[in-house]
Amino acid sequence: MKQLLVVLGVLGISASFIVLLSVKQITRQPLEVEDFAHLPRSESPAALFPSPDFSFKAQTGELVTKGSLIGQPYVANFIFTTCRTVCPLLTSKMVRLQRNLPGVPMHFVSFSVDPEHDTVEALAAYAKQWNADEKRWLLLETTTPGLAEIARGFKITAERTDGGLDAVMHSAVFVLVDQYGVVRGVYNSEETEDFKALERNVRTLVGNAPPPVAAKARSGEVLFHELSCANCHEHPELAPPLGGLSGQRRELETRLLVTADEAYVKESILAPVAKRVAGYPLMMPSYAGHLSTEELDDLVKYIAALPPPIVSPDVAVEIDPVCHMKVRVTPNALTVDAGTPKYFCSEWCKARFAENPDAYR
Numbered sequence: 290m291k292q293l294l295v296v297l298g299v300l301g302i303s304a305s306f307i308v309l310l311s312v313k314q315i316t317r318q319p320l321e322v323e324d325f326a327h328l329p330r331s332e333s334p335a336a337l338f339p340s341p342d343f344s345f346k347a348q349t350g351e352l353v354t355k356g357s358l359i360g361q362p363y364v365a366n367f368i369f370t371t372c373r374t375v376c377p378l379l380t381s382k383m384v385r386l387q388r389n390l391p392g393v394p395m396h397f398v399s400f401s402v403d404p405e406h407d408t409v410e411a412l413a414a415y416a417k418q419w420n421a422d423e424k425r426w427l428l429l430e431t432t433t434p435g436l437a438e439i440a441r442g443f444k445i446t447a448e449r450t451d452g453g454l455d456a457v458m459h460s461a462v463f464v465l466v467d468q469y470g471v472v473r474g475v476y477n478s479e480e481t482e483d484f485k486a487l488e489r490n491v492r493t494l495v496g497n498a499p500p501p502v503a504a505k506a507r508s509g510e511v512l513f514h515e516l517s518c519a520n521c522h523e524h525p526e527l528a529p530p531l532g533g534l535s536g537q538r539r540e541l542e543t544r545l546l547v548t549a550d551e552a553y554v555k556e557s558i559l560a561p562v563a564k565r566v567a568g569y570p571l572m573m574p575s576y577a578g579h580l581s582t583e584e585l586d587d588l589v590k591y592i593a594a595l596p597p598p599i600v601s602p603d604v605a606v607e608i609d610p611v612c613h614m615k616v617r618v619t620p621n622a623l624t625v626d627a628g629t630p631k632y633f634c635s636e637w638c639k640a641r642f643a644e645n646p647d648a649y650r
């Protein structure tokens with residue numbers, strides 16, 4: 290018996306050494322954050338590396354630092370308010386996570402990756418648009434050097450682009466930081482399983498978290514807003530209005546004409562690249578793996594019952610002189626009168642044009 294205990298003891302010590310060694314190796318090598326995102330998920334996530342120091346103002350005006358967040362875990366992501374590609378989906382996931390963890394003592398931190406434009410006011414308006422009642426969500430105004438520090442510290446990318454749809458290219462990961470300020474997990478938000486693991490790992494860190502609100506309680510209408518569909522589809526210059534869609538003919542990017550029936554609507558949600566509607570600057574994100582069968586049915590029913598839009602979707606299309614994307618000429622379209630009116634897909638292109646109109650003649 291004694292011998293058995295000794296053997297078990299030795300095994301135990303060597304196992305902890307192996308764990309320690311592997312953690313050490315992780316901290317020593319200059320790994321990219323994506324490498325962490327592929328680490329196997331455990332129910333009790335290991336310490337990966339310390340979170341970086343920072344000191345930024347939140348949308349409420351309060352100063353938030355690494356120190357002020359010690360004591361409770363937080364989930365961080367990286368977004369900017371004028372981003373039109375990946376951020377609506379990232380923010381919708383942040384909001385879903387908040388709703389799945391009601392009353393849990395923790396924070397949700399969104400670092401802005403656009404210090405030039407995301408002021409406290411812009412972030413406050415963004416928070417209000419998405420989840421106004423959430424007090425635990427901190428949207429942080431960064432500075433250019435401060436952003437470089439946290440990008441290095443969290444091992445993420447955030448780089449200004451030189452044109453196109455979005456002004457900043459950045460990582461789409463979520464990071465879990467524990468109550469001691471140590472990073473415990475990096476999650477690829479595009480992978481459903483990874484994202485579920487994030488929620489489980491938060492629950493492990495905080496102990497007794499109440500169970501999530503039953504998914505069935507969400508109607509098609511709630512989903513339409515929670516999943517950020519409304520954030521694009523209620524802006525006709527960004528995405529086609531969905532009211533009165535049933536049975537309409539649509540012209541696709543490929544010049545083919547299709548009839549919008551139920552199968553088409555489902556396909557648009559699960560595999561939007563399969564049939565892209567002509568004339569929109571944005572990519573619609575795929576929701577495959579993010580919806581249960583019932584949720585998808587509820588959404589499709591909700592869309593089918595939406596009243597037709599007042600503005601006809603058959604509006605003229607102009608070319609953005611900066612990025613050459615097609616832009617729909619609606620009353621809300623971004624435009625500048627430069628002799629003849631010019632139309633833009635984003636504030637970014639509009640600003641670039643304003644800086645030097647002659648370069649785009």
Ligand code: HEC
Pocket residue numbers: 373374377378513516517518519520521522527528529530531534539549553554557558561562564565566567569570571572573574576588
């Ligand atoms: C980031 C912006 C964005 C978000 C978020 C988004 N969409 Fe879209 N959606 C688009 C764009 C742009 C198009 C047109 C281009 C295309 O077909 O990909 C589109 C096309 C569609 C179509 C086809 C419409 C037509 O006129 O033929 C449907 C249906 C649709 N989306 C439903 C949804 C639903 C439901 C959600 C939420 C679960 C959603 N979308 C979220 C941007 C978005």
